[in-house]
Amino acid sequence: MMASIELRQVKKAYGGAEVIKGIDLSIPEGDFCVFVGPSGCGKSTLLRMISGLEDISGGEIAIGGEVVNRIPAADRGLAMVFQSYALYPHMTVRQNLSFGLENINTPRAEITRKVGEVARMLQIDALLDRRPKDLSGGQRQRVAIGRAVVREPRVFLFDEPLSNLDAELRVDMRGEIAALHRRLGNTMIYVTHDQVEAMTMADKIAVLRLGKLEQFGAPLDLYNRPANLFVAGFIGSPKMNFITGRVDQGDRTLLHLDTGETLRLPERGFAQRAGEKVTLGIRPNHMTVGEGAIAVQVRSVEQLGGESYVYGQTSAGAPITVHSPGQTRIGIGETIHVGAPEGEIHLFDSDTGLSLRDD
Amino acid sequence: MTRLLGFLTATRGGAKLHWTDWASYAYLCTGVFLMFFPVIWLVMSSFKTEADLQRYPPTFLPYQQQTIMVEGYDDPLPLFEMTGGEYEGMILAQLRRVGLQAQMIDPANPGERLRVGIEDRVPVERFTLATENYTELFGRFNFLLYFWNSTFITVMATLIMLLTNSMAAFALSKYQFRGRTVVLLLVIGTLMIPQTVVLVPLFLIVTELGMFNSLWGVIIPGAATPTGVFLLRQYMLTIPDEILDAARMDKASEWKIYWRIILPLSAPAIAVLAILAIMWRWNDFLWPLIVLTRSENFTLQLALNSFQGELQTDWSSLLAMTVLTLLPIAMVFMFLQKYIATGIASTGGK
Numbered sequence: 266m267m268a269s270i271e272l273r274q275v276k277k278a279y280g281g282a283e284v285i286k287g288i289d290l291s292i293p294e295g296d297f298c299v300f301v302g303p304s305g306c307g308k309s310t311l312l313r314m315i316s317g318l319e320d321i322s323g324g325e326i327a328i329g330g331e332v333v334n335r336i337p338a339a340d341r342g343l344a345m346v347f348q349s350y351a352l353y354p355h356m357t358v359r360q361n362l363s364f365g366l367e368n369i370n371t372p373r374a375e376i377t378r379k380v381g382e383v384a385r386m387l388q389i390d391a392l393l394d395r396r397p398k399d400l401s402g403g404q405r406q407r408v409a410i411g412r413a414v415v416r417e418p419r420v421f422l423f424d425e426p427l428s429n430l431d432a433e434l435r436v437d438m439r440g441e442i443a444a445l446h447r448r449l450g451n452t453m454i455y456v457t458h459d460q461v462e463a464m465t466m467a468d469k470i471a472v473l474r475l476g477k478l479e480q481f482g483a484p485l486d487l488y489n490r491p492a493n494l495f496v497a498g499f500i501g502s503p504k505m506n507f508i509t510g511r512v513d514q515g516d517r518t519l520l521h522l523d524t525g526e527t528l529r530l531p532e533r534g535f536a537q538r539a540g541e542k543v544t545l546g547i548r549p550n551h552m553t554v555g556e557g558a559i560a561v562q563v564r565s566v567e568q569l570g571g572e573s574y575v576y577g578q579t580s581a582g583a584p585i586t587v588h589s590p591g592q593t594r595i596g597i598g599e600t601i602h603v604g605a606p607e608g609e610i611h612l613f614d615s616d617t618g619l620s621l622r623d624d
Numbered sequence: 625m626t627r628l629l630g631f632l633t634a635t636r637g638g639a640k641l642h643w644t645d646w647a648s649y650a651y652l653c654t655g656v657f658l659m660f661f662p663v664i665w666l667v668m669s670s671f672k673t674e675a676d677l678q679r680y681p682p683t684f685l686p687y688q689q690q691t692i693m694v695e696g697y698d699d700p701l702p703l704f705e706m707t708g709g710e711y712e713g714m715i716l717a718q719l720r721r722v723g724l725q726a727q728m729i730d731p732a733n734p735g736e737r738l739r740v741g742i743e744d745r746v747p748v749e750r751f752t753l754a755t756e757n758y759t760e761l762f763g764r765f766n767f768l769l770y771f772w773n774s775t776f777i778t779v780m781a782t783l784i785m786l787l788t789n790s791m792a793a794f795a796l797s798k799y800q801f802r803g804r805t806v807v808l809l810l811v812i813g814t815l816m817i818p819q820t821v822v823l824v825p826l827f828l829i830v831t832e833l834g835m836f837n838s839l840w841g842v843i844i845p846g847a848a849t850p851t852g853v854f855l856l857r858q859y860m861l862t863i864p865d866e867i868l869d870a871a872r873m874d875k876a877s878e879w880k881i882y883w884r885i886i887l888p889l890s891a892p893a894i895a896v897l898a899i900l901a902i903m904w905r906w907n908d909f910l911w912p913l914i915v916l917t918r919s920e921n922f923t924l925q926l927a928l929n930s931f932q933g934e935l936q937t938d939w940s941s942l943l944a945m946t947v948l949t950l951l952p953i954a955m956v957f958m959f960l961q962k963y964i965a966t967g968i969a970s971t972g973g974k
Contacts, residue, residue: 313869316873318869318872318873337872338869338872338873339872339873339874339875339876340875343873344873345869345870345873347866347869347870348866349864349866351864351866351867351869351870352867352870353867353870353871353885354867354889355888355889355891364871364874364876364884365873365874365875365876368874368875368876368877368880369875412870412874416874416875
């Protein structure tokens with residue numbers, strides 16, 4: 266059982282404040298889609314609107330081709346995993362898992378079979394008679410997922426499910442949720458503010474900011490071809506470096522940086538106009554040291570053994586991060602010259618923030 | 625048991641008792657005395673005969689004068705010990721008393737009548753419980769009927785009150801609707817209206833509905849209390865909305881959410897309210913006094929009141945019945961008191 270999800274100009278307003286400003290999105294069935302964005306971008310609200318727990322102020326939501334605007338949450342065939350797990354504290358794990366099945370009048374034997382199956386799959390069969398307060402964070406998370414899985418929904422919704430776990434457990438659970446998706450093949454929507462989670466789990470990522478969809482696409486598309494400054498800065502860790510400058514009045518391929526240096530841009534690939542104010546973006550791992558034009562004053566160096574990060578500043582004050590594989594000899598206080606291969610630079614219109622890529 | 629003993633004999637530590645230990649125990653003992661002495665006095669008095677109750681100065685323990693059956697007399701005769709005069713040291717039975725003189729006989733020699741001054745004798749008394757005070761309640765007065773009336777009113781009123789109040793509190797804490805605050809303020813606002821103000825209108829309504837002189841006339845008007853709604857609402861606010869959302873995603877109906885999720889999770893607050901409701905209903909006097917006028921509908925409190933006549937009060941029965949009336953509420957308290965502290969502590973939010 267699978268279903269595609271279609272959002273058409275979906276809006277949400279609380280009083281006069283519009284928090285979701287018209288989102289169009291189409292999630293094919295069986296996809297693992299991640300909504301990512303900084304806190305307050307409306308990603309959780311959007312998820313709750315899809316679930317039916319929050320009503321929508323405008324537009325249409327269709328699940329499996331059927332518009333569900335007027336259908337209550339219970340009848341949309343979805344299951345949701347909440348950030349706080351939201352397990353029923355007074356029920357045992359077994360009762361937590363079977364509550365949903367009881368509500369749709371599943372026969373007792375069937376409930377026992379399904380609960381047993383799901384418990385084995387999630388390795389919580391030893392915990393069935395415990396109460397949520399006697400479980401660890403990771404175990405509660407599994408129970409919460411189990412409660413969603415046991416009802417065999419068309420679509421799974423995850424609302425920041427891993428944010429209450431410690432770092433190590435988070436990596437494990439990430440892998441398990443991805444494995445769950447491969448095994449069940451259901452459509453899943455996953456909300457997170459962590460771009461690493463988004464990159465590692467998603468088939469498609471929707472980057473949201475201030476209630477607007479900034480970009481929707483496959484993780485590597487977003488990484489390689491960010492549509493605007495926000496996505497460029499949000500996706501990828503450490504952040505992309507930005508240096509502002511102005512295109513030469515005569516020669517379109519000459520870029521005068523605010524630091525005073527001049528760079529030559531590739532002939533093709535960008536649609537910059539002469540005299541336009543632009544922002545140059547280079548990922549830390551694409552920075553090359555020693556062969557570039559941009560002078561960077563080193564402020565600190567992180568040696569991780571297998572790789573190193575150099576943090577510095579251009580003469581105009583823009584922060585620069587350089588990633589270099591292996592160990593580095595660069596010391597604090599030195600001035601280094603950095604650059605980037607032609608194919609690895611990004612160019613954005615400084616005023617609109619949009620990418621100037623023209624292919 | 626050892627833990628209880630350890631708790632009761634806890635000290636500040638150290639080999640000798642610190643002066644703070646003395647002070648605390650003195651304070652606690654005073655408290656225990658102030659709290660328990662009246663109750664213990666009541667229990668002791670309830671076992672005294674009417675004559676013993678009238679005695680001045682009063683004794684702590686119930687005493688009864690010893691009597692003896694003497695041949696040739698139909699009634700048992702009271703026994704006295706002689707403290708002076710001719711017969712000092714003997715134990716005699718009194719036939720009758722005339723002024724300052726009394727006619728006595730020696731039980732061993734019933735034929736001879738002896739004349740003694742009343743200042744030369746003291747009654748022979750022994751510690752005896754006048755259990756007839758209690759047995760009479762069941763025979764002469766219809767204690768069980770009153771007990772049943774009180775129990776029925778208390779149990780029904782508490783159940784109805786818990787149900788309606790928790791439903792109201794659920795709506796007021798977990799649903800968003802226009803006018804929610806107004807409704808809440810109205811509910812709380814009724815706290816400011818004293819019961820005596822609405823007594824007459826309430827009476828008219830109850831009479832109009834045909835509930836006058838019926839137990840339901842006592843149960844229904846007390847079913848909704850603003851205190852209960854407010855207490856439960858404050859507690860329910862602390863139940864996370866996500867749990868309700870999860871239940872909705874689990875296809876639970878709103879009734880099911882109330883019954884399977886909200887009620888069990890509010891158990892501590894409900895326990896507190898249940899205790900309060902039981903105490904209110906059980907001890908309620910004014911309203912039942914107005915609504916129930918026929919004695920077969922009397923609650924225990926009304927029955928107690930009827931012992932207190934204008935000219936004469938049947939103290940021994942009154943005291944015995946008071947003890948029996950206190951018992952159930954004391955039981956409720958003993959078993960449920962731990963919920964009061966936890967319940968009230970957690971209704972304050974976190």
